[in-house]
Amino acid sequence: MIRTRGLTKRFGRIVAVDSVDLDVAEGDRFGFLGPNGSGKTTLVRMLLGLVHATAGEIEVLGKSMPRNAAKVLPQVGAMVEGPGAYPHLSGRRNLAMFDAAGPGGGRRGRADRVESALAQVGLSGVDRRPVSAYSLGMRQRLGLAAALLRAPRLLILDEPTNGLDPKGIREIRDLLVALNEAGTTVFLSSHLLAEVEQLCTRVAVVDRGRMVLQDSLAALLAPTGHVLVRSPDAAQVVALLDGQVVARDGDRLVVRHADVAGLNADLVGRGLRVSGIEAERRTLEQVVLDSTGASGDRIDGPTGGEDR
Numbered sequence: 001m002i003r004t005r006g007l008t009k010r011f012g013r014i015v016a017v018d019s020v021d022l023d024v025a026e027g028d029r030f031g032f033l034g035p036n037g038s039g040k041t042t043l044v045r046m047l048l049g050l051v052h053a054t055a056g057e058i059e060v061l062g063k064s065m066p067r068n069a070a071k072v073l074p075q076v077g078a079m080v081e082g083p084g085a086y087p088h089l090s091g092r093r094n095l096a097m098f099d100a101a102g103p104g105g106g107r108r109g110r111a112d113r114v115e116s117a118l119a120q121v122g123l124s125g126v127d128r129r130p131v132s133a134y135s136l137g138m139r140q141r142l143g144l145a146a147a148l149l150r151a152p153r154l155l156i157l158d159e160p161t162n163g164l165d166p167k168g169i170r171e172i173r174d175l176l177v178a179l180n181e182a183g184t185t186v187f188l189s190s191h192l193l194a195e196v197e198q199l200c201t202r203v204a205v206v207d208r209g210r211m212v213l214q215d216s217l218a219a220l221l222a223p224t225g226h227v228l229v230r231s232p233d234a235a236q237v238v239a240l241l242d243g244q245v246v247a248r249d250g251d252r253l254v255v256r257h258a259d260v261a262g263l264n265a266d267l268v269g270r271g272l273r274v275s276g277i278e279a280e281r282r283t284l285e286q287v288v289l290d291s292t293g294a295s296g297d298r299i300d301g302p303t304g305g306e307d308r
């Protein structure tokens with residue numbers, strides 16, 4: 001669905017995107033993560049032909065970009081850098097104009113396309129008030145509605161839940177899952193780890209323009225090979241497991257062991273009480289923090305921060 005090789009963008013001395021090889025497969029819900037200023041928006045804009053790459057190759061829907069933009073873009077729904085809309089017009093009017101402007105946007109069926117897109121994003125009851133009177137969350141939903149007008153095969157969204165409250169975030173997440181289950185590939189950039197952890201099946205992480213990680217979420221959050229044990233008999237557990245306990249804090253132990261059920265049976269079988277036991281997993285936050293450096297928009301003084 002999306003494939004880049006050696007994709008690079010320089011702005012003068014700044015390398016905003018540095019030789020990125022991205023692979024998004026059909027059916028993915030792909031989360032593109034990175035700290036502020038790491039190059040996410042620049043990469044997304046290159047995918048859509050809005051910014052010319054300095055070097056490298058881009059394929060979207062199997063076709064080279066931006067050469068095939070006219071063929072590819074009608075099958076791609078995109079929302080980049082906040083929803084753009086005419087502020088003095090209503091949401092419906094904005095969508096109708098947006099529909100008319102693109103290929104495949106004949107007058108026939110336009111009203112239905114607009115109503116269907118509004119309904120999908122939860123705006124079907126919206127009145128004639130101008131977009132300037134919309135809340136940030138309503139504008140975000142309207143931007144998403146514009147991306148959905150053509151029932152796209154691929155959705156490319158830059159920070160789609162910016163400005164939404166927790167309920168709104170959840171609604172958009174449910175909508176993206178439903179669209180994905182109906183066959184739409186979803187690619188979204190975000191710096192909200194919890195959002196990506198709950199929504200995405202695959203993730204890539206960029207840091208200062210370079211891709212530092214690309215894998216399935218399940219693989220990234222797989223068990224670490226340690227088991228977290230809680231036991232009122234912690235001292236005896238340490239003695240019994242001799243050398244396998246890598247950390248202890250009161251009644252909590254971290255044990256090097258791959259088999260949770262087996263370890264539990266072993267401890268209980270020897271008369272040791274277990275009040276909690278589970279496989280240790282890293283959170284996406286830990287995975288990302290381990291793979292990235294300091295925040296991209298930090299400007300430390302001579303004594304602070306890391307040497308760049």
Ligand SMILES: Nc1ncnc2c1ncn2[C@@H]1O[C@H](COP(=O)(O)OP(=O)(O)OP(=O)(O)O)[C@@H](O)[C@H]1O
Binds near residue numbers: 015
């Ligand atoms: N038009 C431009 N001219 C010069 N530098 C730019 C331009 N666009 C982006 N940059 C620089 O490229 C780098 C990457 O910016 P980009 O906006 O792609 O990051 P981002 O990951 O999307 O950040 P954020 O999460 O804050 O939106 C930054 O250092 C930014 O200052």
